[in-house]
Amino acid sequence: MRVVFPFSAIVGQTDMKLALLLAAVDRTLGGVMVFGDRGSGKTTAVRGLAALLPALPVIAGCRFNCEPDAPSSACAGVCRHEGPGQTPAPVVDLPLGATEDRVVGALDLEKALTLGEKAFEPGLLARANRGFLYIDEVNLLEDHLVDLLLDVAQSGENVVEREGLSVRHPARFVLVGSGNPEEGELRPQLLDRFGLSVEVRTPETLAERIEVVKRRDAFDRDPAGFAKTWKSKDAAVRKKVAAAQAMLDAVTVPDAVLETGSRLCMAVGADGLRGELTLLRASRAMAAFEGRDTVTETDLRRIAPMALRHRLRRGPLDDQAGTSRIERAMDDLLAA
The missing domain is CATH 3.40.50.300 (P-loop containing nucleotide triphosphate hydrolases)
Structure with a gap:
């Protein structure tokens, strides 16, 4: 294999x-x-x-x-x-x-x-x-x-x-x-x-670039040995994913959080309703992955750029502008 x-x-x-x-x-x-x-x-x-x-x-x-x-x-x-x-x-x-x-x-x-x-x-x-x-x-x-x-x-x-x-x-x-x-x-x-x-993006710090090269070189020289050293950490991630899948249906989304998500989509001008559905589902998956049974506004803040940046009417491929726009709108909503 x-x-x-x-x-x-x-x-x-x-x-x-x-x-x-x-x-x-x-x-x-x-x-x-x-x-x-x-x-x-x-x-x-x-x-x-x-x-x-x-x-x-x-x-x-x-x-x-x-x-x-x-x-x-x-x-x-x-x-x-x-x-x-x-x-x-x-x-x-x-x-x-x-x-x-x-x-x-x-x-x-x-x-x-x-x-x-x-x-x-x-x-x-x-x-x-x-x-x-x-x-x-x-x-x-x-x-x-x-x-x-x-x-x-x-x-x-x-x-x-x-x-x-x-x-x-x-x-x-x-x-x-x-x-x-x-x-x-x-x-x-x-x-x-x-x-x-x-x-x-390509890592911009010297330490990260060196670490990427070291790990890739170690893997290329001994794939099986390198994989073995990371086996326990991969197993821990596998366990978290399986647990999150099992509890996903039990995670609740408070009406207040759902309202914040809809207000955010309206504020940034996201096209259609698919963004709101994705925001809801991704936030629920985030809570489940962290072992929590309730979605919070912190989950929304973490997920919003991923779920909405490509649905903005202006500059959908401009990551920096889209992300900043979403983060500002989120800050305004939570401050209100």
């Missing part, structure tokens, strides 16, 4: 790590968009998070990662059902040059040519079900694939109708995108689908 860089060993990048953890606690958040410099640990963080999450209960032999008590109708003729099993949380890369057939699935040519049967060959969306779909440089993704992802992200289901095939299968995943705004803007329709947005 391939050893991945431990999530807990990532230096700095606090906002990115927190956003990914909250998306793991509550998968209805809508995923995470990470803007930032190349080589700042975006891909490493996604793979590290997936590696420390609890294994998924699945039907052994299922190519759609179906739950043992809820098989998909698409499994017929495609999957071998071998009883209950487990699988690591899948992390699927969606390459920029991927064809639509590779993403959604297509006719199984081998069976068509050798047996004369029309059978479905699952695509990347099937593999990503109940896991993570990671798109590097998502702002460079072709428009037709963006439209396709918007449809699937909204419905949680992938529909394939071609070459006489008609297949539906679940496609519920945490969408994680990364990109550099200097290389092109992300379409507003797709950007709005991401629950949280964070920006990462």
